[in-house]
Amino acid sequence: MRAGGARLGAFVDRQLSVLFVAPAFVVLLIILVGPFGYMMWTAFTDLSFALPGHDGNFVGFANFRRLMHDSFFWDSFFLTLRFVVAAVSIEFLLGFAVALLIYHQVTRRRLVLTALLVPMMLAPVAVGLIWKLLLQGDFGMLTYYLRAAGLLGTDQAVLSDAPLVFPAIIAIDVWEWTPFVVLVLLAGLMSLPREPFEAAVMDGANRYQVFRDVTLPLLRPIVALVVLLRSIDAFKEFDKVFILTGGGPGTTTELLSIYTYRMNFKDWDLGYGAACAFMVYLVVLILCAVFHKAVFWQEGRVSAPAPEPVAVTA
Amino acid sequence: MSRAWRAAMLAALLAVLVVALTPYVWIILTSFKSRLDALADHPVWLFTPTFAHYPKVFIDKQYLPLVWNSALVASSSTVLSLVVGAPAAYVFARNDFAGKEDLFFFFLTTRMAPPISVVVPMFLLFTAVGLTDRPAAVIIAHTSFNLSLVVWMMRGFFADIPREIDEAALMDGHGRLGAFARVLLPLAAPGLAATAILCFILSWNEFLYAFILVAFESRTLTVGIPGLVTPHGTLWGQVAAVAVVATLPIVIFTMAVQRHLVRGLTFGAVKG
Numbered sequence: 001m002r003a004g005g006a007r008l009g010a011f012v013d014r015q016l017s018v019l020f021v022a023p024a025f026v027v028l029l030i031i032l033v034g035p036f037g038y039m040m041w042t043a044f045t046d047l048s049f050a051l052p053g054h055d056g057n058f059v060g061f062a063n064f065r066r067l068m069h070d071s072f073f074w075d076s077f078f079l080t081l082r083f084v085v086a087a088v089s090i091e092f093l094l095g096f097a098v099a100l101l102i103y104h105q106v107t108r109r110r111l112v113l114t115a116l117l118v119p120m121m122l123a124p125v126a127v128g129l130i131w132k133l134l135l136q137g138d139f140g141m142l143t144y145y146l147r148a149a150g151l152l153g154t155d156q157a158v159l160s161d162a163p164l165v166f167p168a169i170i171a172i173d174v175w176e177w178t179p180f181v182v183l184v185l186l187a188g189l190m191s192l193p194r195e196p197f198e199a200a201v202m203d204g205a206n207r208y209q210v211f212r213d214v215t216l217p218l219l220r221p222i223v224a225l226v227v228l229l230r231s232i233d234a235f236k237e238f239d240k241v242f243i244l245t246g247g248g249p250g251t252t253t254e255l256l257s258i259y260t261y262r263m264n265f266k267d268w269d270l271g272y273g274a275a276c277a278f279m280v281y282l283v284v285l286i287l288c289a290v291f292h293k294a295v296f297w298q299e300g301r302v303s304a305p306a307p308e309p310v311a312v313t314a
Numbered sequence: 315m316s317r318a319w320r321a322a323m324l325a326a327l328l329a330v331l332v333v334a335l336t337p338y339v340w341i342i343l344t345s346f347k348s349r350l351d352a353l354a355d356h357p358v359w360l361f362t363p364t365f366a367h368y369p370k371v372f373i374d375k376q377y378l379p380l381v382w383n384s385a386l387v388a389s390s391s392t393v394l395s396l397v398v399g400a401p402a403a404y405v406f407a408r409n410d411f412a413g414k415e416d417l418f419f420f421f422l423t424t425r426m427a428p429p430i431s432v433v434v435p436m437f438l439l440f441t442a443v444g445l446t447d448r449p450a451a452v453i454i455a456h457t458s459f460n461l462s463l464v465v466w467m468m469r470g471f472f473a474d475i476p477r478e479i480d481e482a483a484l485m486d487g488h489g490r491l492g493a494f495a496r497v498l499l500p501l502a503a504p505g506l507a508a509t510a511i512l513c514f515i516l517s518w519n520e521f522l523y524a525f526i527l528v529a530f531e532s533r534t535l536t537v538g539i540p541g542l543v544t545p546h547g548t549l550w551g552q553v554a555a556v557a558v559v560a561t562l563p564i565v566i567f568t569m570a571v572q573r574h575l576v577r578g579l580t581f582g583a584v585k586g
Contacts, residue, residue, distance in 0.1 A: 013490045017409045020401035020494075024465060025417070027398055031458045032424045035435035042435065098330055105323045114569055115331050118338050121568040123519035125536045126557045130341045132543065133550060141340055141357040179334065180579065187576040187584050222584055229580065236428040239521045243540055257430040257522075264434050265526065277431040284428050291426075292419060 036281070042274035049268035056271075063275035073276065075251065076259040079166075083255060084234040087173040092227055094174065095181025102182065103189045113186075116179040124176070128243030131172050135159050159245055162252050169241050169253055173234065181226050188222035189215070221294075228291040232284055256280055338561075345554035352550045364551075371552040372559070377538055381559060384534040387449050387524070388517035391456035392510050398457075399464030400506065404494055406465065407472035408480065418469075425462035429522045432458065437526050449532045455523035460513040467512070467578050471505030472498065508574035511567050518564060535560045 012019060043063055048054035067073055098116075106112055119127065134142040137157030146152035158164045196218065200210045216223075238257035241247070247254035247262065254262070260280055264273035344352055346363035372378045406418055436455060437446070445451045475498060483493035499506070521536040528537065535556065542553045568575070576584050 009489050009491070016490045016494075017405045017411060020405045021417070023398045024402035024421070024461060027457065028421065028424050028461060031436075031454055032427060032432065035432050035439060036427075038439055039431065039435040042438065098327070101323055101327055101330075105320065105327065110572070112327070112331065114572065116334055117568055117572065117575070118565060119334055121515065121519075121564055122338065122561045123521065123536050123564070125519075125521045125539050126341075126561050129539055129543065129553060129557050130337045133341060133344060133554070134337055139353045139355060144355075144357050175333070175337070183576055184580055184584055191584075225580060225584065232426055236430070238430060242521075243543070257428065260430045260434070264437075270434070270438065273434060277428075277434045280428045281431040284426055284431075285423070288423050288426050 039274045039277055039281075042271055043278050045271045047270040047274075049270065051269075054271070059271065063272045066272060067275050067279065072251065072254075073259065073279075076254050076256050077279075079254065080235060080237075080256040083166075083170060083173075083237065084231050087170045087177070087234050088227060088230045090170070090174050091178045091181050091230060092223075095178045095226075096185055098178065099182045099185035099189060102186055109186075113183065116182060118179075119176045120179045122176075124239035125243055127172070127176050128240035131175075131240070132159065132244055135168070160249050162249055165245060165249065165253055169244060172240065172244070173237070176240070177230060177233075181230065184222060184226045185219070188219050192218050224294045225291075228287065228294060232287045232291070235283060235287065236280070341554045341557050344550055345558045347551055347554075349549075349551060352554075367549075367551040367555040368559075371542075371549075371555050375552070377535075377556060379531075380533055380535045380538045383449060383528075383532055384518055384536070384560075387452045387456060387534055388514045390449070390453045391460050391517045392513040394453065394457050395460035395464045395513055396506065396510060399461045400468050400499070400502075401494070403465045403468030404472050404498060406469045408477070418465075421462045421465045425459050425466070427458070429520075433523050433526045436523075440527060447528045447530055447532050449528070451527040452524045452532070452534065455527060456517040456520060460517060463513060463516065463578065464509055467509045467574075468502065468505060470577055471502045471509070474505075475501050505574070508571045509578065511571045512575070512578040515564050515567055515571075518560075 042056070044058060044060060045056045046054045046059045046062070047056040102109060102112055122130075134140050135158045137143060137160065140157075143152065143157065146158075147154060152158065156164070158168045192215070196214045197210060200214045205213065236257060237255055238261070241253055241255055242258060242261070245253045247258040251259075256276075257280065260273060260276040263269050263276050267273075343359070343361075345367055346365065347358065347361055348364050351358045351361045372381075406414065433455070436451075440446050440451050479497060479501065480493055483497040484490070488496060518534075519536065520534075524534045524537045525540075528534070539553070539556055539560065542548065542556060571578070
């Protein structure tokens with residue numbers, strides 16, 4: 001018995017790597033790769049819970065051909081791209097400005113960051129709800145101030161006004177996620193080595209030159225990281241837009257996730273819905289590949305260059 | 315730098331903070347407002363608070379079990395992810411083997427998977443095996459993103475522990491398993507705690523998986539929110555009360571893990 005236990009112990013020790021990694025690998029394989037494979041299969045069938053007789057017969061590429069000619073799908077696709085580009089650029093520029101502001105002006109950063117963190121840590125559904133309340137047409141707090149400032153007509157409501165609603169969901173995304181950009185860029189700024197800055201100042205560079213020639217190049221990997229992470233997440237946006245507008249009015253805010261949701265769980269057109277879901281997956285995979293190349297190509301990962309990185313809350 | 319410039323910068327920062335916090339403060343205020351104050355045609359900032367909405371929605375409308383469901387789902391998926399993920403993270407931090415970085419990147423892509431694409435087939439598969447409207451369905455779904463977060467975050471925390479500690483533990487006669495369980499894991503406890511809290515937050519806040527996979531008894535708090543918002547006659551005081559209960563614990567948790575937040579949210583790429 002004892003010898004058996006020792007042998008088992010020795011076996012565990014020898015094979016520790018495999019025994020430790022295998023469970024995580026297998027679990028992910030089952031709960032992610034499994035559904036992915038099933039989605040691929042469904043995309044080649046006519047499965048539908050709404051149409052009689054459509055119980056998963058193989059239809060080849062029919063769903064993908066339909067996808068190519070589905071103008072609603074492509075409208076939604078380009079709407080999502082516009083959403084990602086607009087939201088992420090504003091978040092990045094604003095977030096960078098605020099990060100620099102905090103970096104240069106604030107010594108007690110912890111308090112400021114704690115306050116800033118609130119929008120990004122709230123459940124996205126709650127974020128949608130909060131802004132729905134603020135933008136209510138008849139009693140919304142923000143509606144009232146926008147009207148008082150003459151920015152909104154008395155009969156207009158932001159969330160039901162086609163030209164206004166898309167900029168509004170971008171603005172709300174900016175409100176929610178700019179803090180994330182601030183947090184990551186600030187951590188990046190604080191982990192930069194001091195020597196290049198001292199050298200640049202010795203060479204007589206002014207503040208702008210230091211920023212352009214030293215800060216920006218050193219920060220480049222972290223900038224790439226934050227922009228890509230935000231782009232991937234923004235492309236997947238669902239929760240708060242679903243609560244705020246449900247994709248409407250009409251299809252003015254029907255992002256790709258919401259369109260895919262509608263195909264699957266409103267129209268119950270599951271074969272076609274799987275093809276849509278696959279397209280969303282494909283775009284995210286491409287973004288992931290860019291992410292891999294841009295961020296993890298150099299020495300595996302971007303670690304803080306300073307020997308002892310300063311905690312962001314110091 | 316001139317004092318005027320500095321004053322302007324601080325004013326700008328103050329404006330940013332006001333914009334960041336006001337919407338949240340507003341929903342907290344709304345949860346204590348009478349119907350008349352909440353629906354007034356001009357914003358009411360000062361009012362006599364009412365505490366009626368909380369018991370109304372959580373007791374009378376039976377939203378209390380939803381809090382329990384959220385807690386159950388979040389803690390189960392957190393524990394599951396840690397138990398399966400922490401050992402893998404340790405191996406990624408310490409051992410070298412062929413294809414390690416590729417395998418590691420595979421873990422990242424699973425975290426990036428778009429929920430809408432995963433939930434569609436998950437829904438079909440769970441329906442086929444009769445697993446819908448059970449907490450287990452959501453726990454499994456949430457483990458899909460929390461597990462990779464654990465592997466990513468804990469790799470960094472294990473890597474921070476000097477290798478000499480492993481060697482000393484082996485010298486003391488621990489096997490490698492013993493060294494991991496009795497020496498490394500306790501040393502990584504603060505990181506483990508931070509990772510656990512972040513997993514809990516992500517699961518607690520998650521909406522889409524839970525929304526598709528459970529409908530009635532097992533609804534989580536986030537899934538309960540849309541049901542309260544109707545085209546007409548939404549009871550905003552009650553909606554706000556649910557929103558506050560759904561978010562306040564998270565805001566407090568966030569402060570606890572603030573130090574490790576950057577690492578967690580950037581997959582360990584930035585240490586923070």
